[in-house]
Amino acid sequence: MEHAVREEQGNLIVSFQGDVDLEHSPKAREVLLGCVAKGQDVFVDLSEVSYIDSSGVASLVEAFQASKQKGTRFVLVAVNAAALRVLELARLDKVFTIHETLVEGIRGGT
Amino acid sequence: MVHAPGDKEPLAQNAASTIAAGEIESAFALLAEMTRGFAESLDLEATLEQALASIAKHLNAEAGSLWLLDLEREDLHCRASVGPNPIKGIHLPMTKGIIGRSVAENTCQCVFDVRTDPAFSTKADDESGMVTRSLLCAPMSFSDQRIGAIELINRRGGDGCFRERDVYPLQVLASSAALAIANNRMAASLVDAERARRELELAAEIQRNLLPAARPDPFPVQGLNIPARTVSGDFFDFISIADERIAFCLGDVSGKGIHAAMLMAKTASLYRCMVKTIPRPAELLRLLNDEICETATRGMFVTMAAGLYDPRTGAARIANAGHEPPVCHAEGRFSIVEAGAPPLGIVPGVEIPEAELDLRGGSLYIFSDGLTEAETKSGDPLGREGFEALVSKFADMPLVSRVEAIVDHVSQLTLKDDLTLLAVSDEARSR
Numbered sequence: 001m002e003h004a005v006r007e008e009q010g011n012l013i014v015s016f017q018g019d020v021d022l023e024h025s026p027k028a029r030e031v032l033l034g035c036v037a038k039g040q041d042v043f044v045d046l047s048e049v050s051y052i053d054s055s056g057v058a059s060l061v062e063a064f065q066a067s068k069q070k071g072t073r074f075v076l077v078a079v080n081a082a083a084l085r086v087l088e089l090a091r092l093d094k095v096f097t098i099h100e101t102l103v104e105g106i107r108g109g110t
Numbered sequence: 111m112v113h114a115p116g117d118k119e120p121l122a123q124n125a126a127s128t129i130a131a132g133e134i135e136s137a138f139a140l141l142a143e144m145t146r147g148f149a150e151s152l153d154l155e156a157t158l159e160q161a162l163a164s165i166a167k168h169l170n171a172e173a174g175s176l177w178l179l180d181l182e183r184e185d186l187h188c189r190a191s192v193g194p195n196p197i198k199g200i201h202l203p204m205t206k207g208i209i210g211r212s213v214a215e216n217t218c219q220c221v222f223d224v225r226t227d228p229a230f231s232t233k234a235d236d237e238s239g240m241v242t243r244s245l246l247c248a249p250m251s252f253s254d255q256r257i258g259a260i261e262l263i264n265r266r267g268g269d270g271c272f273r274e275r276d277v278y279p280l281q282v283l284a285s286s287a288a289l290a291i292a293n294n295r296m297a298a299s300l301v302d303a304e305r306a307r308r309e310l311e312l313a314a315e316i317q318r319n320l321l322p323a324a325r326p327d328p329f330p331v332q333g334l335n336i337p338a339r340t341v342s343g344d345f346f347d348f349i350s351i352a353d354e355r356i357a358f359c360l361g362d363v364s365g366k367g368i369h370a371a372m373l374m375a376k377t378a379s380l381y382r383c384m385v386k387t388i389p390r391p392a393e394l395l396r397l398l399n400d401e402i403c404e405t406a407t408r409g410m411f412v413t414m415a416a417g418l419y420d421p422r423t424g425a426a427r428i429a430n431a432g433h434e435p436p437v438c439h440a441e442g443r444f445s446i447v448e449a450g451a452p453p454l455g456i457v458p459g460v461e462i463p464e465a466e467l468d469l470r471g472g473s474l475y476i477f478s479d480g481l482t483e484a485e486t487k488s489g490d491p492l493g494r495e496g497f498e499a500l501v502s503k504f505a506d507m508p509l510v511s512r513v514e515a516i517v518d519h520v521s522q523l524t525l526k527d528d529l530t531l532l533a534v535s536d537e538a539r540s541r
């Protein structure tokens with residue numbers, strides 16, 4: 001798994017590439033919590049994530065919960081079809097705010 | 111004067127060649143005694159004290175000290191000392207002094223006569239109250255690992271100075287001590303690993319006891335769990351309640367390992383306790399969710415399907431919180447029960463819908479994703495289709511053998527996660 005973080009107009013955009021699985025989820029967790037801790041809105045680009053397992057989802061859940069505490073936004077954008085299926089199957093689409101593109105995510109409220 | 115241990119430099123060779131036969135014998139005897147002491151003793155501290163005393167005695171030193179690198183503090187820690195001023199317990203920075211240099215450079219440091227060595231500082235003497243006339247310091251290292259050093263001060267008798275021929279025995283003895291310390295550390299880490307393994311096995315045994323005991327046919331509910339590691343993040347349960355109905359569930363905690371196993375134990379215990387008074391699946395999962403949310407940690411969650419089967423009517427009520435859809439196989443057709451709510455432990459206060467099924471003399475299967483994600487020989491996951499093919503293949507078997515046959519078949523594939531299967535059979539009613 002690779003990752004990149006960039007800042008655009010005060011928002012943090014985190015993108016992951018590859019598998020977010022048991023081996024890589026500790027790194028994903030560290031990156032996501034680090035971004036949320038900065039107090040800015042965080043947008044997670046999952047367009048290049050073909051596989052996410054339950055430990056990867058747990059990293060997203062923890063960062064999402066941390067952002068709620070901080071009162072900032074935590075939005076998943078451009079989620080890859082396979083990863084989206086995992087989230088929808090587990091009804092996690094009811095938990096996370098998910099947008100088809102980054103632009104929509106930034107524009108589209110909570 | 112500086113030279114590295116193991117190098118074939120003229121000093122050490124000359125020193126070795128000028129040692130008298132009697133001294134070599136006595137050095138060998140000491141080496142044998144030290145090696146035996148290290149091999150027999152589990153108390154490294156006492157053995158180091160003993161070894162240092164023997165080395166100082168053998169080389170007629172007035173005082174000696176043994177220093178180990180303290181990796182946490184990144185300095186040197188005196189673990190044994192002999193002589194008039196005990197210094198055991200004190201710490202020295204790595205960057206200072208003869209000992210620090212000996213360890214840092216992995217070289218012997220020798221000042222045979224301080225009066226002829228202008229670089230020697232008497233500052234340490236001022237602090238210890240001892241007058242240094244001569245000193246030897248040999249590093250202890252093992253493979254690439256720096257361990258520490260042994261320092262000797264002042265030779266007894268004569269001019270009080272060590273000679274070149276004292277260097278070689280000290281190097282040999284320091285190497286032997288280094289080997290013993292490295293062995294001792296390795297043994298200690300093996301003991302720790304063994305203790306952790308035993309504790310994990312105990313945890314696994316306790317976990318197995320949280321699962322219900324198998325019931326022989328024709329009991330209509332059966333389950334099996336195969337952990338991917340020693341402990342499991344999956345669980346299942348079933349229990350007969352007062353009016354002949356049977357409550358059942360299967361859950362899967364996110365992640366793997368001991369943290370998943372602990373949340374599994376909590377959820378399984380809560381289920382078993384609560385189902386006796388609240389058998390309705392949706393209500394039970396709603397309460398479980400709120401309970402788990404209260405102590406949620408690290409984003410961990412539980413996907414769980416719970417149900418209530420009535421063997422008199424074939425009706426089953428199912429609530430599914432984020433779990434892989436259970437599969438119903440009746441009259442040769444398959445249908446699924448999709449999740450109606452997110453997994454437990456994420457959002458408190460969530461309402462969880464309940465589906466009502468008529469098993470129509472067929473069977474209901476609940477399983478963890480370890481089953482559908484098991485990799486076939488082609489490298490593809492088994493998937494729900496692959497699972498349904500197995501159900502069709504073994505459909506005529508009695509329930510206990512059927513569950514075993516399916517799990518046995520799947521466990522031959524490459525498992526990536528805990529594998530758990532629970533089946534509810536309504537077939538007794540159709541016969």
